[in-house]
Amino acid sequence: MHRLLITSMWILLFRTLGLATILVWGTQDTVTAKPALNVSRGYTRPMPIAITNLVGTSKIESQFGHSIANVISADLERSGFFRPILLTTSLQKIDSLKAMFSDMKAIKIQALLGGEINIGGKGDIQLKFFLWDVSSRKKLVQDVLFAPTEHWRRIAHVIADSIYVHITGEGSYFNTRVAYIAESGPLTHRIKRLAIMDQDGANHRYLSDGSWLVLTPRFSPRINEIVYMSYFRNVPQVYLLDLQKNQQNLLGSFPGMTFAPSFSPDNSKIIMSMTQRGNSDIYEMDLRTRNLRQLTHHPAIDTSPSYSADGLRITFNSDRSGTQQIYVMNKNGSDVQRISFGDGRYATSVWSPRGDLIAFTKFKSGRFYIGVMRPDGSGERQLAEGFLVESPTWAPNGQMLLFFREISPDAQGRGGSTRLYSVDLTGYNERLVATPQDASDPSWSPLLLQHP
Amino acid sequence: MRLRLLSVLVTVTLITACEFPPRKTTGVTDTVNNMSSNSGPLNVPALAGVPQGEFDSAVSQDRIFFDFDKYVVRPDAKLVLTRWVDWIKQHPQHLITLEGHADERGTREYNLALGEKRANAVKEFLVAQGVSPDQITTLSYGKERPAVTGAGETAWAQNRRTVAVVNMGSAL
Numbered sequence: 001m002h003r004l005l006i007t008s009m010w011i012l013l014f015r016t017l018g019l020a021t022i023l024v025w026g027t028q029d030t031v032t033a034k035p036a037l038n039v040s041r042g043y044t045r046p047m048p049i050a051i052t053n054l055v056g057t058s059k060i061e062s063q064f065g066h067s068i069a070n071v072i073s074a075d076l077e078r079s080g081f082f083r084p085i086l087l088t089t090s091l092q093k094i095d096s097l098k099a100m101f102s103d104m105k106a107i108k109i110q111a112l113l114g115g116e117i118n119i120g121g122k123g124d125i126q127l128k129f130f131l132w133d134v135s136s137r138k139k140l141v142q143d144v145l146f147a148p149t150e151h152w153r154r155i156a157h158v159i160a161d162s163i164y165v166h167i168t169g170e171g172s173y174f175n176t177r178v179a180y181i182a183e184s185g186p187l188t189h190r191i192k193r194l195a196i197m198d199q200d201g202a203n204h205r206y207l208s209d210g211s212w213l214v215l216t217p218r219f220s221p222r223i224n225e226i227v228y229m230s231y232f233r234n235v236p237q238v239y240l241l242d243l244q245k246n247q248q249n250l251l252g253s254f255p256g257m258t259f260a261p262s263f264s265p266d267n268s269k270i271i272m273s274m275t276q277r278g279n280s281d282i283y284e285m286d287l288r289t290r291n292l293r294q295l296t297h298h299p300a301i302d303t304s305p306s307y308s309a310d311g312l313r314i315t316f317n318s319d320r321s322g323t324q325q326i327y328v329m330n331k332n333g334s335d336v337q338r339i340s341f342g343d344g345r346y347a348t349s350v351w352s353p354r355g356d357l358i359a360f361t362k363f364k365s366g367r368f369y370i371g372v373m374r375p376d377g378s379g380e381r382q383l384a385e386g387f388l389v390e391s392p393t394w395a396p397n398g399q400m401l402l403f404f405r406e407i408s409p410d411a412q413g414r415g416g417s418t419r420l421y422s423v424d425l426t427g428y429n430e431r432l433v434a435t436p437q438d439a440s441d442p443s444w445s446p447l448l449l450q451h452p
Numbered sequence: 453m454r455l456r457l458l459s460v461l462v463t464v465t466l467i468t469a470c471e472f473p474p475r476k477t478t479g480v481t482d483t484v485n486n487m488s489s490n491s492g493p494l495n496v497p498a499l500a501g502v503p504q505g506e507f508d509s510a511v512s513q514d515r516i517f518f519d520f521d522k523y524v525v526r527p528d529a530k531l532v533l534t535r536w537v538d539w540i541k542q543h544p545q546h547l548i549t550l551e552g553h554a555d556e557r558g559t560r561e562y563n564l565a566l567g568e569k570r571a572n573a574v575k576e577f578l579v580a581q582g583v584s585p586d587q588i589t590t591l592s593y594g595k596e597r598p599a600v601t602g603a604g605e606t607a608w609a610q611n612r613r614t615v616a617v618v619n620m621g622s623a624l
Contacts, residue, residue, distance in 0.1 A: 187601045188597065188598055215560060216561065234591070236591070236592065256568075257568060260561040260564070273561065275592070278568055278590065280564075280569075301565040304559070319562075347561075348559050363558070387603065388556065391559070408603035416601075
């Protein structure tokens with residue numbers, strides 16, 4: 001598990017929705033790092049990590065330095081794998097941090113993040129940071145990041161991602177966004193709007209005005225588009241939203257209702273349900289040729305299709321056995337196999353980006369559950385439950401999920417709520433995700449910054 | 453017990469039929485206004501001369517109900533549907549939208565499919581009784597537009613429904 005980081009300068013396309021920014025990332029050290037945590041294995045005691053403020057010379061630099069450290073700390077803390085300890089230091093003392101290693105070791109701090117921030121004349125942040133393994137006194141990472149100041153939170157997420165990757169040995173998920181449906185008004189005529197935000201709830205933005213009912217947004221693998229369902233002009237159909245142009249486009253003109261859309265991993269196709277004479281089957285649409293192809297042919301309900309990460313298989317749910325169950329099939333619709341056989345009804349199956357698990361919603365004895373199982377149906381586990389929980393979506397590293405939980409109001413319509421939650425694969429680390437209004441139908445984006 | 457439940461349902465049905473007359477008039481000219489104000493008033497009093505009002509008073513019930521996770525037209529709905537058939541045949545100038553709905557005890561996408569099945573089941577019943585299929589369109593709302601709120605079978609039973617909406621536009 002030793003990993004070499006090659007000394008190089010990378011130019012990375014920094015895909016911020018609506019703004020393309022160049023982020024330069026320099027790796028200066030060649031280091032070996034051994035993962036200190038195995039995140040795949042059950043419940044782990046959070047690892048203490050010292051996060052120092054990123055020091056600067058001016059007041060504004062110091063303020064950004066503190067803010068960035070706070071965002072990094074919050075990211076790591078929510079993951080459940082870290083117990084961040086915020087330490088304040090100054091430019092004069094930064095070189096003497098090493099002298100504190102013995103003290104840190106004594107209080108079980110295993111890693112230390114430090115760094116320096118400079119804001120140039122054009123308002124660009126240059127940030128040098130380093131991550132030390134306290135026990136071995138070795139530098140695990142030393143990098144330089146450049147970005148405009150308005151993207152300071154992105155810098156923080158990139159650093160948190162770097163820490164997570166180097167210490168756990170797994171992929172990370174902090175520099176990501178979440179598309180979801182913001183809800184308001186009484187349940188009998190609910191107003192629903194498309195909304196988008198960073199994974200931690202910051203940079204929140206509404207993408208539709210609530211004039212029309214919108215449902216089930218899902219990110220494209222390239223993050224520049226969202227596919228969703230809208231009742232625009234009372235005709236329920238699947239639409240694409242171009243996030244850079246903020247432009248809504250009808251996917252196509254179809255004879256029936258189209259719904260439950262999602263992208264193929266290579267961004268070339270949309271998979272969805274369409275109704276014909278009242279029945280829902282699964283269809284695939286090629287985004288380039290706009291050809292529609294029917295994948296399932298069954299008088300039962302077939303819906304909620306989702307591709308495997310390699311794009312070769314599709315999971316969906318169907319009531320062809322009499323109740324809703326999860327099925328998998330080849331991408332051309334052949335070899336349909338039922339994989340869920342437990343008590344209850346199973347729905348909204350979504351394949352993990354790692355390919356090892358399928359997450360689902362389950363309804364049993366009046367309660368709803370979020371769970372995972374292997375693609376062959378074995379190893380079923382429950383991660384969350386409630387009066388109504390639904391719609392799991394995977395973080396790009398396949399270690400964390402978002403879903404929504406609805407608490408029903410009383411007969412007078414009081415006391416209800418619908419909120420987003422994150423939960424990890426242990427099921428122990430469940431957190432409310434703060435949103436300005438009620439929220440449902442989350443979709444977790446891939447990482448915004450991919451190493452070339 | 454079964455009988456008692458049914459009688460409660462019938463009572464509820466009658467009440468809702470009185471309370472929710474022309475909930476929505478969806479027409480070619482009117483679509484934008486209706487959907488753009490999702491928060492519009494629900495309990496609009498029946499207006500004489502408006503097709504939905506005429507339909508509601510003629511058939512006594514603008515909706516039928518379904519069992520949990522089912523889309524088979526129940527025997528107790530058939531009398532009402534026969535009245536719908538008569539009215540629709542007598543008014544060939546009006547388009548009818550059948551709106552299919554589900555209760556909240558299911559996942560969103562499955563319920564969209566289930567609502568479509570419920571709307572279509574009613575359409576097939578009407579067409580089998582001689583209604584022109586060209587006069588009927590279907591629209592599923594899944595669990596997005598419950599008639600009543602509240603957790604419990606009483607509320608859910610009222611939400612598993614197909615509602616007949618008489619469009620303002622002309623079929624001709």
